[in-house]
Each structure stands twice: as structure tokens, then as C-alpha cells.
Amino acid sequence: MSQTTKKAAIVGIGESKLGRVPNRTSFQLQADAALAALDDAGLRMSDIDGLLTTPMRVQYLGMPCGVVASQLGIRPRHLATVDVAGASGCSMIEQAVAAIEEGRCTTVLCVAGQNMLSHGSRATAVQAMAESGVAHPQFEVPYGPLVPSLYALVAQRHMHLYGTTPEQLAEVAVALRSNAVLNPNAHKRDPITIQDVMASPMITSPLRMLDCALVSDGACAVIVTSADRARDLRKKPVHVLGQGYGLRHSYIGEHRDLTTTGAVESGRDAFRTAGLTPADIDVAELYDCFTITVLIELEDLGFCPKGEGGRFVEGGRIRLGGALPVTTHGGLLSAGHPGLPGGFFHVVEGIRQLRGEAGARQVANAKTALIHGNGGVLAIHCSLILGSADTV
DSSP, X not given: OOSSOOOEEEEEEEEOOOBOOTTOOHHHHHHHHHHHHHHHHTOOGGXXXXXXXXXXXXXXXXXXXXXXXXXXXXXXXXXXXOOOGGGHHHHHHHHHHHHHHTTSOSEEEEEEXXXXXXXXXXXXXXXXXXXSSOSOTTTTGGGOOXXXXXXXHHHHHHHHHHOOOHHHHHHHHHXXXXXXXXXXXXXXXXXXXXXXXXXXXXXXXXXXXXGBOOOOEEEEEEEEEEHHHHTTSSSOOBEEEEEEEEESOSSGGGOSOTTOOTHHHHHHHXXXXXXXXXXXXXXXXXXXXXXXXXXXXXXXXXXXXXXXXXXXXXXXXXXXXXXXXXXXXOHHHHTOOOSGGGGHHHXXXXXXXXXXXXXXXXXXXXXXXXXXXXXXXXXXXXXXXXXXXXXX
């Protein structure tokens, strides 16, 4: 297990309602999540002296962390806005742990969320994501690619090189929807089949509608404090055993190998710092903006060889009860995707699994969880390995 004594611990988690949540602003959704996390930990807002948050793409704010602090009525000693896109949730936790261990503050609230769906229409939400800067402004934007178009390039290449099939991609969507069915807060809970995925409208070949993430409203929060203080709080602490970052390109056109990403480096460093290997992981909460993303991450993080992701997911291997349960809350494909904060729900789910609080979707005897965030078009990667209270 971990080779070092951990000075920080995760002690509280909270979520707002996820899906279509009309009449709740981004700030109200974040407040809902923050108050739920405080209640979960047995803390008060006055206990918070550190704040990490993310930008809200639905509106421009010059200093998001300051505005959120004011909305919550706190004056933190340490605060920052974290923006590594879909990797921001994992990165906030890593940075919160560092702030605690370096003595910059004692109790950090990490909170992110927005009303991505209710702020406008689904069409305006998709447009906002298309204009979020993931495409090169000079060489890609003039040709008008949407985010799914850029991920479709990766899927096409993976199919060409390794024989990956649309049915294998569909298995990812079906597996994650089966998890969402068991998640009372999920945006979509109706079961689907591989045939349903294959019959859904083509968005950009080979990705169909059910291969693509949802657009949702929602927020979630996590509280990190010192390990000493954690022992006296309401819930058993969860510890960050390892972490890592990886970057091989900023824009997809700069990428020399479309099917291999910075997850290789982020996973390698996370496992190294944790003193663990992929075989030691009980549950993997993998970022899933598109079905192809999960296959690439399974390979690059070392759960299967390069090119074997499609075959790896067959036979229910990533479903609950399988060899490696993946994204057990339903993920961006089914639980919900409020834009940039979407990957933060993977962190919350990993913590919930390690506490044994996941209800019908609980992975038996889960002691270790790998959480992986992906920002941009498979660009920035952040991996965390979390351990239950008895792993440290």
C-alpha cells in the first residue's frame, strides 16, 4: 500500500440534484452540494478556510473562486480556480491535499457545478462546449469541428489499427447505463441494450448519440482536511494514495499518436506514488465523455494492452460484478454531464465506494479506487488513487 504517512484526508462529499434542474442557478447548485458535503462531514461553513473551484462556462466571471467564496459567505486563507477542463475534479483534490500538507489552510472545500442544461437549450450548451477552446483556433476552428467530431477521429483510428467494433463501443454505454439505473440521482435511468446504441442517431461516424455524453445541470463538492482532524469527524476518512498528471498534446492536430494519451504518464505516476499496480485496483472511475474515451483510458492506464480495450470490455467485464467495475455511478454518458465539472462526480463516486455507501451499486470490499480525469480532446490527464481508511 502507500509508502508515506498521509497528512490529509477526504472527509465530506455532497451532490446537488443532477439532470434537468430548472430554477437553480450555478451558484445555488454549488451551494446545495457544498452544504451537503458539510453535513456529511459534520462541519460548518465557518470551518472552511480553503476553497478550490472551477470556471463556469455558462457565464463569464473574472475570478470564479472569489465570487463563489462571496456567494458562500466565506473568506478563505487559500483559494484558487482550477481549470484543466474535465481533469479539474481530480486536480482540485490533488491541490487540496497539497495545501493541507503544506500548512496553507486546515479545511478545504472543493466545489464545482453549473446549470449547463437549464441555462439555455441543449443546442446552446453544445455550442458553448464547441467554443470552449478545445480546437486549435487557427488550424481547426475554421473548419467547424464539434467536440464529437474530434473524438470520432480517435475512434476511427482505433478501429483501423486494432479492429475495434461499434458493438464494443456500445458495450461501454450499456455497462455505464446499467450502473446509472441503480443511481437515484442519475440523469438517465432507463436501461439500454447494444441494439439501442446501434440504432441511435449517428452524430459523427462512428459515434452515435448513445456513444456521447449528456448535457446536464449539477454540482458536487468534496471536503479535505488534516488526517488528525479527520479522526474526530462523522465519516471514515478516505486518503489519496497516489496522483499523477500527463500531457502529450494541447490540440488533437498536434497529436502524433491518436490512440495513446497522457494517461500513460498520469497513471504511471499515480501507481508509483501509491506503491500499487492496476491489479490492486478494486474500482475504476474513468472519465467517459465518449465511449472511445473509456477504451483508450483502460489501455493507457495499464488495465489491458494497447489495442485490447474493445475486447477487454466484452462479456460484462466492466459491469458491476465484473473483473473491473468501471464508472459505477453511470458517468457522463448516463449519470450526467454539467460541462467542466462533470468529472468531479467520478471523484465523489470513488469516495462513496470506498466508504461502502454506494447502495445497490456497491462494489464488494472496495479498498482502492482509481479516479481518472481527461481535459480537452484526450489532452490533459490527471489520475488519483484513493484508499479506504484501513489502507494507510
